[in-house]
Amino acid sequence: MKKALALLTMAVALTACHQNPFLQEWSTPYGIPPFDKIKTSDYIPAIKAGIEQQQAEIDAIVANPEAPTFENTIAPLELSGSILSKVLGVLYNVSETDQTPEIDAALEEAIPLLTDHSAAISFNKGLYKRVAAVYHADQSGLTREQQMVLKKHFEDFEREGIGLPDDLQLRLKEIDNELALKTQKIGNNILAESNAFKEKFGISVSEYPTAMTTTEDRELRKAMFEAYTSRGHNGNENDNCALIIDVLRLRAKKANLLGFETFADYQLADKMAGTPETVDNFLSEIMKAAVKSAKAEIYDMEKIAGHPIEPWDWWYYAEKVRKAKYDLDDEQIRPYFKIDNVVKGIFTCAHTLYGINFELLKGVPSYNPKVVKTYKITDADGALVGIFTTDYHPRSSKRGGAWMNNIREQYFDAEGNEVRPIIVNVGNLPEYLSVDDVQTVFHEFGHALHGLLTKCHYQSVSGTNVTRDFVEMFSQFNENWAFQPWLLEQYAINDKGEVIPAELVSKINGALKFNQGFMTTELAAASILDMTWHELKLGDFADVKDPAEAIDFFEAATCISMGLIKEIVPRYRTTYFNHIFSSGYCAGYYGYLWSEVLDKDAFSIFEQKCVGQDGQWDMDKTVELARVFKATFLERGGSEEPMTLYKSFAGREPDSKPMLRGRGLIN
Numbered sequence: 001m002k003k004a005l006a007l008l009t010m011a012v013a014l015t016a017c018h019q020n021p022f023l024q025e026w027s028t029p030y031g032i033p034p035f036d037k038i039k040t041s042d043y044i045p046a047i048k049a050g051i052e053q054q055q056a057e058i059d060a061i062v063a064n065p066e067a068p069t070f071e072n073t074i075a076p077l078e079l080s081g082s083i084l085s086k087v088l089g090v091l092y093n094v095s096e097t098d099q100t101p102e103i104d105a106a107l108e109e110a111i112p113l114l115t116d117h118s119a120a121i122s123f124n125k126g127l128y129k130r131v132a133a134v135y136h137a138d139q140s141g142l143t144r145e146q147q148m149v150l151k152k153h154f155e156d157f158e159r160e161g162i163g164l165p166d167d168l169q170l171r172l173k174e175i176d177n178e179l180a181l182k183t184q185k186i187g188n189n190i191l192a193e194s195n196a197f198k199e200k201f202g203i204s205v206s207e208y209p210t211a212m213t214t215t216e217d218r219e220l221r222k223a224m225f226e227a228y229t230s231r232g233h234n235g236n237e238n239d240n241c242a243l244i245i246d247v248l249r250l251r252a253k254k255a256n257l258l259g260f261e262t263f264a265d266y267q268l269a270d271k272m273a274g275t276p277e278t279v280d281n282f283l284s285e286i287m288k289a290a291v292k293s294a295k296a297e298i299y300d301m302e303k304i305a306g307h308p309i310e311p312w313d314w315w316y317y318a319e320k321v322r323k324a325k326y327d328l329d330d331e332q333i334r335p336y337f338k339i340d341n342v343v344k345g346i347f348t349c350a351h352t353l354y355g356i357n358f359e360l361l362k363g364v365p366s367y368n369p370k371v372v373k374t375y376k377i378t379d380a381d382g383a384l385v386g387i388f389t390t391d392y393h394p395r396s397s398k399r400g401g402a403w404m405n406n407i408r409e410q411y412f413d414a415e416g417n418e419v420r421p422i423i424v425n426v427g428n429l430p431e432y433l434s435v436d437d438v439q440t441v442f443h444e445f446g447h448a449l450h451g452l453l454t455k456c457h458y459q460s461v462s463g464t465n466v467t468r469d470f471v472e473m474f475s476q477f478n479e480n481w482a483f484q485p486w487l488l489e490q491y492a493i494n495d496k497g498e499v500i501p502a503e504l505v506s507k508i509n510g511a512l513k514f515n516q517g518f519m520t521t522e523l524a525a526a527s528i529l530d531m532t533w534h535e536l537k538l539g540d541f542a543d544v545k546d547p548a549e550a551i552d553f554f555e556a557a558t559c560i561s562m563g564l565i566k567e568i569v570p571r572y573r574t575t576y577f578n579h580i581f582s583s584g585y586c587a588g589y590y591g592y593l594w595s596e597v598l599d600k601d602a603f604s605i606f607e608q609k610c611v612g613q614d615g616q617w618d619m620d621k622t623v624e625l626a627r628v629f630k631a632t633f634l635e636r637g638g639s640e641e642p643m644t645l646y647k648s649f650a651g652r653e654p655d656s657k658p659m660l661r662g663r664g665l666i667n
Contacts, residue, residue: 446478
């Protein structure tokens with residue numbers, strides 16, 4: 001009876017909201033969201049209808065009188081919530097690319113609804129009982145992918161507190177609600193502070209490194225540095241200090257409720273690294289090697305500068321050293337890396353290595369038609385691989401940085417039909433790119449390939465649904481192709497139609513290891529800062545009276561403890577560390593370096609097997625090995641344990657030496 005009433009209620013809601021695009025079938029090409037028909041006012045009604053739909057689906061699973069099996073419990077659980085998937089795939093994307101007060105208000109209203117709904121599923125004892133019964137039964141009849149899906153659902157229940165008494169489950173739900181709202185606010189504040197930085201200096205935060213490289217006025221560099229590194233820490237309406245202490249305290253509380261000593265322990269329990277101690281030791285070794293290299297870089301800069309180097313001097317004098325050592329500067333490079341040509345480069349690379357084709361689609365719906373481009377991707381047989389959207393140029397409504405989003409993930413529906421993904425790459429890039437910018441485009445497209453090429457049956461393990469310390473392997477692996485001569489000659493072309501000269505290519509590749517002491521130090525420092533914050537115990541926050549003062553003291557003490565030199569600051573300081581306070585990388589930022597060990601080791605196998613004694617790539621061997629890489633990793637998603645996949649490709653565990661060598665930290 002309850003199920004019938006729930007379905008009736010949902011049907012009434014759907015009828016009342018029949019004009020809402022999210023509550024209708026999409027007849028658009030390839031199921032692209034009808035962005036031209038979606039209004040901000042559609043989101044909340046669609047979310048409410050989606051919650052009702054999924055709850056009815058969950059109720060039906062729980063009420064099933066048959067004994068629990070994968071087919072009658074896990075499979076329908078995987079397919080539940082189709083309306084929510086549609087609306088959230090769009091909302092989360094536009095909230096980051098085209099933020100408005102109305103979108104913010106919709107998110108603020110949606111977050112408690114979604115958090116409560118998520119908690120209702122996580123604490124559904126009837127559902128857990130069925131999932132646990134399947135998990136503890138004989139799994140020999142399941143595919144390996146099904147076993148991984150089952151394991152994920154069972155462990156998610158355990159990690160979310162299904163075993164807690166009702167009063168503690170209620171407290172956990174309250175904590176998750178608070179965290180969702182506070183982390184959203186932190187992200188909004190960072191965007192507001194970044195826009196204020198642009199208003200003051202006339203450059204976006206993504207242009208900051210370039211400005212620091214080219215600005216001769218030392219006092220102006222200092223002013224830009226101080227403004228950039230104090231974002232979220234100015235005592236104004238966008239100040240993040242109190243919010244961050246609240247978030248850290250709440251995370252520590254959540255970890256304690258779930259039986260963990262610290263939030264880092266909780267986060268690492270289901271990752272490749274496993275424990276905070278493993279991560280700390282890993283980062284410590286990298287930090288030592290990086291600082292040693294950075295000190296040598298300081299010596300070279302001070303010879304040119306004639307005075308001690310300060311943090312606001314680094315970019316400027318590093319560029320002078322690069323010019324002196326390699327006769328190379330960004331202004332020589334940029335004309336050959338127009339953004340449209342670099343996009344051609346990533347497509348050419350993917351076509352060569354993985355056999356996929358790209359077609360620009362015109363006249364299809366887009367969330368920002370002026371700047372967004374949409375492509376249809378097919379395989380060698382013409383079958384649809386997926387839809388890929390690019391949104392590279394900065395605007396004030398877009399958060400800083402670069403990222404990949406899933407608007408729709410790949411999976412098989414209840415009728416056995418495959419649903420192919422819709423993937424977005426977003427950036428904040430100029431028209432003509434630096435070496436770092438080019439690497440960013442290849443990096444994010446590596447994530448996109450991971451999402452596009454997947455061939456899984458279940459959403460929860462398809463594409464990029466892998467652990468945080470594994471997912472960056474594929475983005476960083478793709479960067480390795482960016483400056484290979486065989487590819488550059490096909491896309492690095494200036495406006496006169498001239499291909500980048502071989503001499504300049506040689507200089508670029510020679511300079512790739514340049515300044516890596518600095519780059520690695522600031523990255524490792526940010527990773528250590530992240531870990532150290534999240535290794536604090538709940539009691540450590542008891543005496544915090546002044547959040548700003550506490551953050552300053554903690555940062556200073558942590559930097560001393562890690563051996564950070566005064567000339568370098570962490571890549572992100574606490575109050576604008578979007579990855580860990582408004583994204584999913586809390587106690588996980590180390591994943592970039594951890595994954596780099598995997599990606600550089602995997603690429604070293606390509607170099608060993610595919611590069612001849614003359615230094616030239618054997619493209620037949622390269623393509624053959626790339627197809628193995630695709631089948632082993634990119635098609636498998638999270639359908640197998642990461643280390644198992646890696647060993648099946650490499651024939652051994654990963655070796656860290658190629659990563660350290662690639663950064664010039666060892667010979």
